Amino acid sequence: MTQDELKQAVARAAIDIITPKLAKDSVIGVGTGSTANHFIDMLADLKARFDGAVASSEATAERLKKHGIPVYDLNSVSSLEFYIDGADEANDHLELIKGGGAALTREKIVAAVAKTFICIADESKRVDLLGAFPLPVEVIPMARSHVARQIVKLGGDPVYREGVVTDNGNVILDVHNLTINNAIELERDLNQVVGVVTNGLFAHRPADILLLGTQNGVETVD
Numbered sequence: 703m704t705q706d707e708l709k710q711a712v713a714r715a716a717i718d719i720i721t722p723k724l725a726k727d728s729v730i731g732v733g734t735g736s737t738a739n740h741f742i743d744m745l746a747d748l749k750a751r752f753d754g755a756v757a758s759s760e761a762t763a764e765r766l767k768k769h770g771i772p773v774y775d776l777n778s779v780s781s782l783e784f785y786i787d788g789a790d791e792a793n794d795h796l797e798l799i800k801g802g803g804a805a806l807t808r809e810k811i812v813a814a815v816a817k818t819f820i821c822i823a824d825e826s827k828r829v830d831l832l833g834a835f836p837l838p839v840e841v842i843p844m845a846r847s848h849v850a851r852q853i854v855k856l857g858g859d860p861v862y863r864e865g866v867v868t869d870n871g872n873v874i875l876d877v878h879n880l881t882i883n884n885a886i887e888l889e890r891d892l893n894q895v896v897g898v899v900t901n902g903l904f905a906h907r908p909a910d911i912l913l914l915g916t917q918n919g920v921e922t923v924d
């Protein structure tokens with residue numbers, strides 16, 4: 703199977719998990735990226751069976767709306783049963799690196815609200831040690847140089863993602879060459895740098911279920 707077919711397979715597996723749990727008043731959190739897009743396209747077939755969705759990016763909101771799925775502001779929703787999203791890296795503790803699509807902050811917010819976070823990814827995203835994928839950090843624009851200097855002190859090599867402005871009007875620094883032995887600690891330390899909005903480590907709130915698309919079928923890690 704191609705990488706895209708593996709992404710489709712995990713999106714289908716997530717649909718299979720949530721379908722029996724859907725109710726007329728269910729609102730679902732939906733992530734961003736090519737794997738999440740497959741999930742959205744499959745979710746459209748079920749739209750009569752749930753109320754709507756909360757989107758983790760403007761791109762996802764647009765795709766949901768195109769399918770006729772109502773999109774709610776997170777502030778108008780009291781709970782989310784599920785959040786379904788992809789990842790750039792995932793380890794066996796279900797800690798993730800996310801933000802390749804620059805949507806990390808809204809993704810982290812929606813994941814924080816959801817009762818169950820189902821991460822869907824093809825097998826290329828599975829790692830023993832997080833950090834080969836450069837860690838995205840969303841930064842308030844005026845703090846970019848300050849944050850970059852602090853990241854160097856923490857042992858990383860920050861690279862400004864040229865031409866990218868997040869949905870929140872901020873910029874992204876991609877941090878190379880980090881050895882992430884303790885993802886919870888690094889997530890906290892980076893978030894304490896003034897000017898950082900958040901970073902792409904999902905360790906304090908890891909996924910609850912990881913669906914990995916492999917050549918031998920979809921593997922569930924939980």
Ligand code: 5RP
Nearest residue numbers: 735736737788801802803805
């Ligand atoms: C976007 C993300 C995505 O989930 C991540 O980049 C994976 O994307 P894809 O499903 O296209 O491989 O974190 O900010």
